[in-house]
Amino acid sequence: MGRSTEFTFGVPWVMSFFHRDWAPDASTEADAVAGQFVEELEPEAVLLVRRDARLLHDALPADRVTVLWEGCVEGGERFFHRGRLTDGAAWTRQLTGVCDTWLARRPAPVTLSGADRYDGPELAGRVRAAVEEFDGVLEGEMVRALTECVDRCTPDLAFRLLLRALPVRSDALSPQYLRLSTERYARLAELGTAFRYGEYVVGDVGHLVDA
Numbered sequence: 001m002g003r004s005t006e007f008t009f010g011v012p013w014v015m016s017f018f019h020r021d022w023a024p025d026a027s028t029e030a031d032a033v034a035g036q037f038v039e040e041l042e043p044e045a046v047l048l049v050r051r052d053a054r055l056l057h058d059a060l061p062a063d064r065v066t067v068l069w070e071g072c073v074e075g076g077e078r079f080f081h082r083g084r085l086t087d088g089a090a091w092t093r094q095l096t097g098v099c100d101t102w103l104a105r106r107p108a109p110v111t112l113s114g115a116d117r118y119d120g121p122e123l124a125g126r127v128r129a130a131v132e133e134f135d136g137v138l139e140g141e142m143v144r145a146l147t148e149c150v151d152r153c154t155p156d157l158a159f160r161l162l163l164r165a166l167p168v169r170s171d172a173l174s175p176q177y178l179r180l181s182t183e184r185y186a187r188l189a190e191l192g193t194a195f196r197y198g199e200y201v202v203g204d205v206g207h208l209v210d211a
Contacts, residue, residue, distance in 0.1 A: 003115045004044040006198025010157065011052035012072065012164040013045070014095065019074040028084055030094040037102045043110035050099035051112070052157055053092040059152040062089035064145045071142040072164040074171060119154035120195050127155040130191060131162055137178060138169055156195055163188070166205050179210035 003009070008016065017024075017036055024032035037046060056065045065088025070076035085091050103110070120127075131146045138146075142165060149158035170178035180188075185206065192202035 003196060003198060004042060004048075004113065007200045008160070008164070008204055009045065009201075010048040010160060011056065011095075012160045014049055015069070015072045015164055018076075018079070029079075029091070030098050033095065034098050034101070037098065039105075041102075043103065043106055044112060044116060046099050046102050047110060047112055048116060050096055050103070053095040053099065055153045055157055056149075057089055057092040057096070060088075060145075060148060062087040064148055065089055065092060067141050067145040068149065068161055071138070071145070072161055072168055074168055076168070115196060118196060119156040120159075121155065123159075123191065123194055124150055124155045126191055126194070127159045127162075130159065130188065133184065133187075134162070134166070138165060159191060159195065160201070163202060163205055166208060170208055178208055180205065180208045182209060185209045 007013070014033055014036075017033065018029075024035065026032040026035055056068070060068075066080060067088075069088050069091065070079055073079055079085065080087060080091075085094075128147060128150050131143060131150065135143045146158050146162055146165070149161060166178060166180075185202075185208075188205065189202050
């Protein structure tokens, strides 16, 4: 049985909402996310966000969650400096609340399939090695936060956050940009297969491959 989506999911999916070309019509970041949680969404999509948010909140110190969020969102260095949010822990609590509000409107409870719950504990060493490959490309605090996420959250979440961080870092390095060798991309794709992801999850960094 495959996962419920072929695309990026969980908290990295929510991170993609916040980018330079999007001006949310909302008074708070939580309201902005709620506006993207349309009624037609599959409940699994919201459950996957909730699971990731709770993992980050419960397993990592607030400053580590802050580093991860800032490193995975375009312009993330400004996310917690607008006067409404204090740190990553406060934000993940709000995000969990948005999920709970949406799920409470469903007529029946929903649970995740075994495929969606798979978090790849046996892949921890490979994910840690993948993170370490980008030490020097990603900032040191980001590398440390991702490594802690492997060890204290799940390898699955840490790997998806790494995939989210790479294009954001590439954009921040403009005009140099980050380029991936075909060999390095192949290693990421092999990990994606091991995690049973759909084709578009690792594919999100395919544009970084050096032609």
